[in-house]
Amino acid sequence: MMRAVAISLKIPDNTAYTAAVALRRLGLDVEGIERSEIWFFDDGGDAAALLLRITSDETIFNPNKHRAAVLAAAAPREGEVWIEPLEPVTQALAKGEAAAIAWRLVGAHGASADRELLSAAVERLLCNPAIERPVY
Amino acid sequence: MSARIAVPVFPGTNSEGETVRLLRDCGGDAELVHWSRADTLHNYDAFVLPGGFAYEDRVRAGAIAAHDRAMDAVIEAAVRGKLVLGICNGAQILLEAGLVPGTGSLRRPTAAFTRNGPVPHFVCRHVYMKLRIAPARCAVTASLPEGAVVPAWAAHAEGRLAATPEHLREILGGDHLAFVYAHADGRVDEAAVPNGSAFGCAGLVNRMGNVLAIMPHPERDGRNFTHLDRCEGENVLAPSGGAVLFRSFVEALS
Numbered sequence: 001m002m003r004a005v006a007i008s009l010k011i012p013d014n015t016a017y018t019a020a021v022a023l024r025r026l027g028l029d030v031e032g033i034e035r036s037e038i039w040f041f042d043d044g045g046d047a048a049a050l051l052l053r054i055t056s057d058e059t060i061f062n063p064n065k066h067r068a069a070v071l072a073a074a075a076p077r078e079g080e081v082w083i084e085p086l087e088p089v090t091q092a093l094a095k096g097e098a099a100a101i102a103w104r105l106v107g108a109h110g111a112s113a114d115r116e117l118l119s120a121a122v123e124r125l126l127c128n129p130a131i132e133r134p135v136y
Numbered sequence: 137m138s139a140r141i142a143v144p145v146f147p148g149t150n151s152e153g154e155t156v157r158l159l160r161d162c163g164g165d166a167e168l169v170h171w172s173r174a175d176t177l178h179n180y181d182a183f184v185l186p187g188g189f190a191y192e193d194r195v196r197a198g199a200i201a202a203h204d205r206a207m208d209a210v211i212e213a214a215v216r217g218k219l220v221l222g223i224c225n226g227a228q229i230l231l232e233a234g235l236v237p238g239t240g241s242l243r244r245p246t247a248a249f250t251r252n253g254p255v256p257h258f259v260c261r262h263v264y265m266k267l268r269i270a271p272a273r274c275a276v277t278a279s280l281p282e283g284a285v286v287p288a289w290a291a292h293a294e295g296r297l298a299a300t301p302e303h304l305r306e307i308l309g310g311d312h313l314a315f316v317y318a319h320a321d322g323r324v325d326e327a328a329v330p331n332g333s334a335f336g337c338a339g340l341v342n343r344m345g346n347v348l349a350i351m352p353h354p355e356r357d358g359r360n361f362t363h364l365d366r367c368e369g370e371n372v373l374a375p376s377g378g379a380v381l382f383r384s385f386v387e388a389l390s
Contacts, residue, residue, distance in 0.1 A: 015192075018200055019195050022200050086300075097256075124203075128199070129246075129300070130247045131250050131298050
């Protein structure tokens with residue numbers, strides 16, 4: 001079964017921080033941002049084995065700075081948008097790149113971002129529609 | 137009083153030194169302006185955004201800088217018709233800011249200089265850019281001869297022009313394709329293109345003709361000692377090669 005795996009930083013994520021500052025400057029009420037790389041793998045029917053392999057191979061995962069999670073569904077989580085390249089995902093994988101970047105936005109008072117906030121962040125900064133598309 | 141040229145420096149910019157020096161050697165009154173002094177940018181008559189990795193290419197190359205306060209002033213100036221030249225990362229910033237090709241709204245990009253293809257590697261290679269538009273179509277190129285071939289260095293991992301088919305048609309139809317990669321003799325073919333760029337694009341101009349975005353670095357082929365075709369015995373520090381574009385930029389201000 002194809003599984004989506006999210007690789008995120010457990011050390012401070014400067015890119016996420018910079019994006020949050022830029023979005024606030026654009027007038028969006030963003031309290032925080034979490035960013036992950038989304039990779040797709042066939043788990044051969046064993047999600048735990050897949051996670052173990054990713055974390056022990058240390059190719060796309062560095063235990064000193066990353067955390068990894070196999071997602072329950074191959075779709076954005078609550079308050080999250082994925083930005084994926086317009087070129088086919090298979091081409092991105094062939095280049096050794098993540099299939100998408102997940103941006104999880106936290107709005108005012110720690111609430112998960114709603115669709116309106118996500119769309120605004122996508123249109124104003126997170127996605128260049130010439131080369132990328134959002135997945136909500 | 138001569139026109140004042142600002143060379144804005146963002147955190148991560150790395151080509152500001154050679155850019156400002158070559159502008160001065162070509163007769164320009166150029167100064168570096170730190171991003172934290174954005175409030176002074178309205179005092180300048182023209183802008184050259186140098187190469188590098190502004191804001192470490194976070195989110196996308198040029199994306200954060202395009203929303204920086206310093207770019208508020210550059211965008212305002214460009215809309216009023218002032219000259220703006222972006223080189224490499226500076227070009228990426230101009231595309232992210234929506235100034236070039238300028239077929240959409242400001243800060244809503246319709247094209248990108250993105251990951252090289254077909255192999256997505258960093259390219260460091262001497263190249264030639266051929267002027268594809270009528271020189272007068274762009275104020276920056278107005279002093280160049282028709283079909284001018286400008287030497288430069290390509291030094292980027294993200295220099296491939298990409299856009300949706302609709303916007304690529306607009307780029308061609310609107311005469312935005314300012315420079316294409318070429319051979320030294322001006323021949324244009326696929327072998328001259330270092331990065332898989334659509335149409336072999338090396339540079340784009342906006343509708344008004346006052347904003348030019350080029351991916352290769354003419355300033356790195358701007359003096360005899362960096363110019364491949366120099367003759368022995370010439371003053372090694374004298375401007376040559378890619379300096380023609382800088383001279384043309386300065387002449388446009390006079």
